[in-house]
Amino acid sequence: MATFLIEDVTKTFTNGEVEEQILKGVDLTLKEGEMTALIGPSGSGKSTILTIAAGLQRATDGEILFEGKDMTKMSQEEIRQVRASEFGFVFQSSHLVPFLTVEEQLLLMLDVAESKLTKKEQEKEVDKILKLVEMDHRKDAYPASLSGGERQRIAIARAIIHRPKILFADEPTASLDTKRSKDVMELLRQLTKTLKLTTLMVTHDEEMLPYVDRIITMRDGYIEE
Amino acid sequence: MKIAWKEMRKNKTKFLILGSIIFLVSFLTFIISGLANGLSQDNAALIKDLPEGQFYLNENAKQTYNLSKIDTGLQEEIVKEHPQATAFSVQMGFVNDVEDKQHSVAFLTSTESDVFEDVREGEILLDSSLKEDGIRVGDVLTNNQFSGEFTVKGFVDKKKYSHAPVAYINITNYQEMYRVMEMQTIFIPGKDAPAYNGLESFSNKTFLNAIPSYSAEQMSLNMIIWFLVVISGMLFAIFFYMMNVQKIGLYGILKAIGMKTIALFKMIWFQMIAITLVALSLSIGLSQFFNFVAPEGMPFHLSLDTVLMLSAVFLIVGFVGATISGFQIKKIEPLQAIQQGEM
Numbered sequence: 001m002a003t004f005l006i007e008d009v010t011k012t013f014t015n016g017e018v019e020e021q022i023l024k025g026v027d028l029t030l031k032e033g034e035m036t037a038l039i040g041p042s043g044s045g046k047s048t049i050l051t052i053a054a055g056l057q058r059a060t061d062g063e064i065l066f067e068g069k070d071m072t073k074m075s076q077e078e079i080r081q082v083r084a085s086e087f088g089f090v091f092q093s094s095h096l097v098p099f100l101t102v103e104e105q106l107l108l109m110l111d112v113a114e115s116k117l118t119k120k121e122q123e124k125e126v127d128k129i130l131k132l133v134e135m136d137h138r139k140d141a142y143p144a145s146l147s148g149g150e151r152q153r154i155a156i157a158r159a160i161i162h163r164p165k166i167l168f169a170d171e172p173t174a175s176l177d178t179k180r181s182k183d184v185m186e187l188l189r190q191l192t193k194t195l196k197l198t199t200l201m202v203t204h205d206e207e208m209l210p211y212v213d214r215i216i217t218m219r220d221g222y223i224e225e
Numbered sequence: 226m227k228i229a230w231k232e233m234r235k236n237k238t239k240f241l242i243l244g245s246i247i248f249l250v251s252f253l254t255f256i257i258s259g260l261a262n263g264l265s266q267d268n269a270a271l272i273k274d275l276p277e278g279q280f281y282l283n284e285n286a287k288q289t290y291n292l293s294k295i296d297t298g299l300q301e302e303i304v305k306e307h308p309q310a311t312a313f314s315v316q317m318g319f320v321n322d323v324e325d326k327q328h329s330v331a332f333l334t335s336t337e338s339d340v341f342e343d344v345r346e347g348e349i350l351l352d353s354s355l356k357e358d359g360i361r362v363g364d365v366l367t368n369n370q371f372s373g374e375f376t377v378k379g380f381v382d383k384k385k386y387s388h389a390p391v392a393y394i395n396i397t398n399y400q401e402m403y404r405v406m407e408m409q410t411i412f413i414p415g416k417d418a419p420a421y422n423g424l425e426s427f428s429n430k431t432f433l434n435a436i437p438s439y440s441a442e443q444m445s446l447n448m449i450i451w452f453l454v455v456i457s458g459m460l461f462a463i464f465f466y467m468m469n470v471q472k473i474g475l476y477g478i479l480k481a482i483g484m485k486t487i488a489l490f491k492m493i494w495f496q497m498i499a500i501t502l503v504a505l506s507l508s509i510g511l512s513q514f515f516n517f518v519a520p521e522g523m524p525f526h527l528s529l530d531t532v533l534m535l536s537a538v539f540l541i542v543g544f545v546g547a548t549i550s551g552f553q554i555k556k557i558e559p560l561q562a563i564q565q566g567e568m
């Protein structure tokens with residue numbers, strides 16, 4: 001079942017006089033419960049297509065269909081709402097809020113996603129997700145006191161606590177060593193399956209590929225079949 | 226606004242420093258405002274306490290009250306027309322007490338009236354501040370330019386003019402002392418302001434400015450007050466601007482995960498209001514305490530009304546300052562922030 005369709009998306013950047021087409025017509029279908037990895041040389045447009053799909057920047061042309069609605073036609077506010085309640089994000093750095101404890105980070109995300117849960121239910125949900133990422137023992141810690149791997153786990157917890165449909169991850173393991181990278185990949189895979197997420201990730205690391213269901217290679221703004 | 230509160234809790238020092246500065250600035254503002262008000266009372270309580278009405282000076286007096294002389298004929302005509310009207314004069318001078326000590330006073334005399342005290346010849350009525358100089362009812366005072374003597378008949382409260390206590394004397398004594406028959410000013414209480422040939426009319430407010438030094442004194446103090454208010458607004462703008470610059474990445478992430486821009490503004494507003502309220506309550510409390518313990522002779526008067534009005538201005542100015550600094554948040558692109566964080 002397809003929940004996310006990228007159809008003939010192009011992206012042109014203008015630097016002064018020079019126009020450069022970075023994406024030259026990208027088609028991509030993401031499936032529920034499936035983990036898709038984008039690979040390819042640096043500068044091939046992986047991050048660009050991921051951020052366009054995630055509603056963080058606009059496509060120059062093409063369609064992005066999420067649950068049948070074309071995101072390229074949505075207003076900024078509509079896109080924000082989709083990002084807040086339907087999408088989850090993990091970036092290369094964990095980008096946690098420095099002055100919030102682990103628990104507060106997750107509660108904030110539920111707040112942003114306008115969760116309908118009661119305060120009690122929200123706290124239960126936080127406990128549950130923290131167990132899932134094996135971080136329940138650091139509930140009251142501030143990001144500064146966590147290791148890089150632990151921070152990334154919290155970032156993942158924040159990305160899924162509001163039960164998004166799509167999870168976007170741009171090189172989520174790039175700042176971690178191999179052992180921790182594999183742990184994070186294992187976690188992402190497991191979450192994708194148990195929560196029936198649709199996961200799109202970018203990676204550079206060949207070693208991470210065994211964990212994904214589908215591998216898409218990009219080259220020069222195209223998808224290589 | 227939990228996130229705003231939590232940031233303050235985690236970064237106590239930063240916010241404490243801003244709070245202390247706002248406290249000091251607002252406290253200074255209140256003190257200067259109390260001083261301005263006190264000095265204004267000290268300088269012109271006599272005029273300020275008069276009911277609303279109209280003052281008349283000679284047209285040729287260049288709006289300076291000491292230079293004004295009102296034609297006796299015209300004066301009689303006006304007083305006949307307006308029974309409420311009173312002609313009066315004030316001159317700075319001295320009285321010598323029983324021990325031959327000199328006291329500076331503002332001699333005031335007037336035609337019969339409801340707004341000024343009526344004194345008989347040879348009698349004098351003094352502002353109560355002279356009591357502290359040891360003058361008592363029944364004392365006999367003298368003046369170099371006056372052949373007779375003044376017997377202190379009593380005291381009145383808070384009648385000051387040009388920083389000197391007012392001394393009410395009879396018009397005949399006044400005319401002898403200053404060798405003039407004409408009065409300087411005519412005052413008609415009430416709303417109507419008839420025009421007279423050769424006279425210029427003033428409202429209570431504009432007449433205050435005809436008192437030498439009054440407007441200069443008040444203007445400079447008021448200028449200090451408004452500068453301090455503006456400075457506090459700029460402090461907020463600068464403080465939040467610097468905080469925001471440090472947090473551009475964070476704001477970008479919060480926007481990326483779907484937080485509304487208005488929520489980020491609310492965060493700044495909450496922090497600004499919390500800091501200002503705490504700082505203001507402290508300085509309101511302290512300045513009111515100062516008002517209470519200020520030494521008797523010190524020209525300091527700070528009403529709660531003034532303090533609350535200034536506090537409201539501080540809040541508004543702080544709000545504007547914080548909001549202006551928040552405009553940069555509006556411009557932050559989430560994508561940029563994410564990529565900057567990874568550089």
Ligand SMILES: Nc1ncnc2c1ncn2[C@@H]1O[C@H](COP(=O)(O)OP(=O)(O)OP(=O)(O)O)[C@@H](O)[C@H]1O
Pocket residue numbers: 013014015022040041042043044045046047048049
């Ligand atoms: N805002 C922009 N303005 C101009 N050019 C841009 C912009 N963003 C990206 N590009 C260009 O688009 C191309 C693709 O960038 P993108 O970040 O998608 O590559 P990538 O495949 O993610 O590379 P990497 O593996 O190094 O992260 C690059 O040549 C980059 O310089």
Ligand SMILES: [Mg+2]
Pocket residue numbers: 046047048202
């Ligand atoms: Mg990239």
